[in-house]
Amino acid sequence: MLLVTYLAAIICLILLEIARNKICKVDFLTLFNIFYILLYLMPMFMFASGIVDPIVSLGYTGYDRNTSLQILTAIFLSYFMVLAGFYNQSAAKIGKQIKLNNISDRKLLGIAVFFLFFATISLHVFGMQFGGFPVAIANANLIRNGALPGGSLTFFKRFVYFSFSSSYLLASYLFIKKTKKNKLKISFLFLSSLVVAFIASLVVAARSTMIVSFGIFYLVYVIQTKKWHLKYLVPIMILAIFIILYGKAFFFSLSGLPDGYHGIATKFSETIRDKESSNYSFVDLINTFAYPIQSLYAAFNETYELRLLSDWYYALLSFLPERLLNVETELPMSYYNTQYLVNTDEFDIPTGYIAACIYSFSWPGLVFFSFIYGWIGRYLQTMMQNYLSEIYWMPFIYILTAKVWTDLLTYGDPQTFLQTNFCFLVAIVLLIFISKTKPHKMKKYYEKLSR
Template structure:
């Protein structure tokens, strides 16, 4: 019965996406709809339909908490609250009042180069903990899983994503401002930034990071052309599915890099053979990347605990500060409790997802507050950025990046969100402060002064 509820929600989301009015083929809510289906109703449907086949033996400890009507209701209601917040009049009004004007392209270019150099320096410093970039890549999966210690230099991992940000901005100069004496230099810098971004993803062994990164360029293309290429879309979908399914095998095989390329291929093939099931490619295996949000939501409803009162937003920010600077150990966050509730230990982390974060924070009222606020922020950001896609040369690239950051919170909690997106958030604020002027248009249509210096 529960599978019918999830299936109805999936169909409703698809219908809403196709019938609603939008200025761009893929906007913030389009990205949200796709990610929401993958993180919530589709995993819920598979679990309700055949829980043993969906999760297998790896999640036996949480099977008792699955197939909950409360969970299905929260997912169903949560989606529509987000949509309500997204289309809130106040969100759109505020977003439309904020006007962004780019400063001279030279300032933006200098900022982009600084960001790239800083990120490259961070890659070098972080890799030195392993004895070099090659060794760091081979141990990327182990470091991500917490099996090896990076020591104090692990702090620099949070700056690696600046390479992806800088490659987006350099793409704006290559495809929008590629004129004058430095055409070749811009192209070389852009290609170098792309390679650096891919290296940073390998250092973190993050499959979803690569998917988000490539999806950003795909979205930018659609923003520029106002059409969805069918062949490219099909290729991207197939690549995404294959990479999510086999990406872990790929990253684990990188440990054979010191033995040569052939050794990496052999390790990859052996890894697939070791993990393969008789049916070959498994859709359930592909979806295993997304079950944790439903498990977390089930757990938030079934366990006994004191409500968190949204304190984890503050704890998430504090988690960015090293313990030695705080003078004490970081407080235990909802990420910690959620993981311990599910698997009984904190050997690795299981993010709550934004719906479970709301439940942990203030039960059902917390769910409403989180979803409404989340949707409101998305609607405001889209209204603010969308109107400048044509008059600010770097805006389509920034728009795609901000959409990714906003969508990513669905599968996160404050600690995991700030840890994973710190560099992107900081770089975005700096770009707005150094590379643009922000104006507020008042009701009388006069432009009040603003800062951007």
């Protein structure tokens, strides 16, 4: 019965996505539906079919399988509440009231150059905490897992993704506005931003962020051309699957960087052979997306105090440089989630959105937060979608905002969500704030002050 239910849900979401009216090929709900299928419906379908057991895959068998009905209820209830919030008329009505204006090319390029400069400096400062960024790249896995502590300025790692924000703005100027003024210089800056962004991805060693952040270029292209372009989509999907399957092996192989490309190739080959000897297969691919389901089992089986809104408070405090200011913050939700599942502090297992709601306010929180989450998505989408053809940088900001909104579904834990998307959030808020400020109104304001 569960097998049929999840299969029907997957088919219904695909048909819904095909049938519903959208102002462009990709909108906020499109990305939400894709990740909802990957993170919740597909793993539970595989679990119900007996192909994979998401709990046994962690080496833990103590959770009560009868909670599968609770999980089914939580998955469907959350989706319908998000949908109710997304299609709430007030969200669209208020979103339409926000008026945006284009900003000058000089100002946009200035922001892009500043982002690129700051990302480059941040990459250098972060790398110096470990003896240089080549050393940081070689030890990216250890740094990510917290096994290799660095200096007091390791918080600069949060800023390296400004390189992506820069590349999006420069790409909009080059490929959407298609200006010929200073094209060679802007092209050089754009290529430089891509190089810095790629190096930043190696330092952070996050597969999903690498895939999605570079995938934004393709999604903007889809919006602009109003076609999916299978000749690009298929290779991108193959590359994404390759990164998911072998990304960890690749990041681990970077430890051979001191020995040059041969050392990297040797480490990668050894890691792949180890995986093949351990029967690494399609099941492992499914388990990559199973952590929200694993977290739901923990949320429904463990005993704990409700976290309420404390995680959002401590997530904001986590941006303070702890080692410089000697600030102690509460351990994030994902830490306790990982303790419940595998009892280790060597890495974190994200909770996913639904489990985060259960950890915070139980069932009432799931209903309330899901509705608000959907409402915010529709508000942001409505605010931006009318300017997709009027403001040349808006397609990138539109898709970037959709990506950030969907990331809350992916991560759940506020601290992980905010720290991963900090650079993107800054870029979005800054550009929207500047574009909402009307020059003639500011002029009248200053004239009034001078009297």
